[in-house]
Amino acid sequence: MRASAPPPPQAFAGIRGTRLAAGAALGFWTLALILRDNPWSFLDWINLAFHEAGHLFLLPFGETLHFLGGTLFQLLVPLLLSVRLVVQGSPFSAAACSWWLGENLLGIAFYMADARELKLPLVGGGENDWNHLFYQWGLLGEDSVGLVASVTRGMGVGIMLASCLWMLALALPEETQAALLDGLARRWTRGQAFCSRGE
Secondary structure, eight states: OOOOOOOOOOTTTTOOHHHHHHHHHHHHHHHHHHHSSSOOOTHHHHHHHHHHHHHHHHGGGOHHHHHHHHHHHHHHHHHHHHHHHHHTTOHHHHHHHHHHHHHHHHHHHHHHHTTTTOOSOOGGGOOOHHHHHHHHTTOOSHHHHHHHHHHHHHHHHHHHHHHHHHHHHHTSOHHHHHHHHHHHHHHHHHHHHHHHHHO
16 A cells, blocks of 8 residues: 655745735735825824824923924824834734834825925814924925925835835744844844954
8 A cells, every 4th residue: 555645835834824914915005105195094084183182292391392292192102002012022013003103104294295385284274283393493495394204204114114024024934934033133243243343
């Protein structure tokens, strides 16, 4: 009696399908947002709530913090959530919150870019925070506004793409993740050694 051949190895064994799908979906969403002139999405209704809360919480601490408070809260909420989730041992959820942080930066950059033209409709018809802040800091010139908005947008895009890669990496089998981390650690060590020799 002939022994049956062992089953062929499964190419996708150990891959977490849900994580892979979520990371890929956010990757496509990232591309859709960065290719649009206006990066507004339904998430910005949530971001807006934190933005307005920031203004209210920081109102007693002076005019500058009051105007800056909306942006600060928009960024602090996803950032602190991401850090907390990493500490709690939930890196995938932390990566999703990190993506949310980048998405906020994309919206903030769009808001910053409007600081001169003031075309965006605002809640309650109020003043553009960044028009006030740029004016206060002597940065309301066209070049200054464009530079700060572009850098902020670039940071947002970078964080969003890095978060998607993080999520996709966490979808891989644990052995593959360990091998990737080991490879990155070795490259880092070699890079540090090279820099040390150059000094």
